[in-house]
Amino acid sequence: MTSPYKLAKDHLQAGLAEASAANVTDAYGQALIWEILQFYKSQGRSKADITRELEFTLEELDEDGIFHVCRH
Numbered sequence: 001m002t003s004p005y006k007l008a009k010d011h012l013q014a015g016l017a018e019a020s021a022a023n024v025t026d027a028y029g030q031a032l033i034w035e036i037l038q039f040y041k042s043q044g045r046s047k048a049d050i051t052r053e054l055e056f057t058l059e060e061l062d063e064d065g066i067f068h069v070c071r072h
Contacts, residue, residue, distance in 0.1 A: 012032075019028035040050050 015028065015032070016025065019025045037050060040053070041047075045053075
């Protein structure tokens with residue numbers, strides 16, 4: 001079974017390759033973040049909840065770069 005993190009990483013690598021071929025690598029990361037945030041919003045999540053999700057994830061990255069806990 002593929003983990004969601006492996007799936008996301010594989011999609012990111014494919015997207016980065018496509019963005020590079022289209023010469024839009026610099027804007028690609030920002031566009032991905034935008035699309036993810038729009039998806040969260042479309043699922044009924046509030047700005048405050050999305051902000052907490054981002055802060056939680058950034059705090060985990062500051063530790064050792066491994067996402068240990070899922071926040072739901």
